[in-house]
Amino acid sequence: MSRLATPLKLGIPKGSLEKSTIDLFEKAGWRISSSGRSYFPSIDDAEIRCSFMRPQEMSRYIEAGVLDGGVTGRDWIEENGSALEVVCDLVYSKVSLVGTRWVLVVRDDSPVKRAEDLAGKIVATELVNVTKRFFAERGISVDVEFSWGATEAKVAEGLVDAIVDVTETGSTLRANKLRIVEELLPSNPQLVASRDAWADPARREKIEQIALLLRGALEAQGKVGIKLNVRKNDLPALIALLPSLTAPTVANLYPAERLHGEEWFSVESVIAEATARDLIPRLMKAGAIGIIEYPLNKVI
Secondary structure, rough: OOOOOEEEEEEEEEEOOHHHHHHHHHHHHHEOOOOOOOOOOOOOOOOOOEEOOOOOHHHHHOOOOOOOOOEEHHHHHHHHHHOEEEEEOOOOOOOOOOEEEEEEEOOOOOOOHHHHHOOOOOEEEEEHHHHHHHHOOOOOOOEEEEEEOOHHHHOOOOOEEEEEEEOOHHHHHHHOEEEEEEEEEOOOOEEEEEEEHHOOHHHHOOOOOOOHHHHHHHHHOOOEEEEEEEEEHHHHHHOOOOOOOOEEEEEEOOOHHHHOOOOHHHHHEEEEEHHHHHHHHHHHHHEEEEEEEEEOOOOO
């Protein structure tokens, strides 16, 4: 039976963050699925109602109370000036908006070396308000115009003097003979809530539950569980090889006589997945047998 009088209205980002968000929720314990062009994906939790929303406008709808919360980028919260409760950062791996930054960019052959050199010039961007604040805070008068897309091409073709665009490594900019002048804003996905939803005890409890399990799913990324058996005499040397989040779990095997009268132990730990291929042969040489490596959904 639902503890909420009405379901929690949760925004799921449409676009580049969509698949990674849905995958993350699945690891956290919620299965989200959509069919066709529906803007209301189903979720296997009667206490949640999902809506697809572009990250660019998500924060405005949350602030207005249309949604109780959702996943969007810090950049669009700043752009919209939304007053929201930031519940937790969601730093995904293998997703296009992780570790992104909005940067001021010019052509390689531009004489512009710093932001002040753009006084009286035209700057195109999708992040208009943040860009205007950036130049205003420095007392630089520029004409900031909204870009509907293909922003890099506008500066490359000389249609504008500079752009403010989002990038991860800057490799695409360099490939197009563009140069970063300055960074304006780093960004990452965030789980946010409206102030009204956060002030409601039942809704806040549900949002905190979601945050807890999403953090657990994020913490599990790049980690695996490992389980093995080892003789008592070999245990100290093996433990010295085995990394762990805290300390490995060690338990007696029972009954000992089934293993040729020797005392054996079961050892279990969580390790970085990247280390497993080198670690497992070393564990075998140290006396480990019956080694099992298994994936993790959550580490809490």
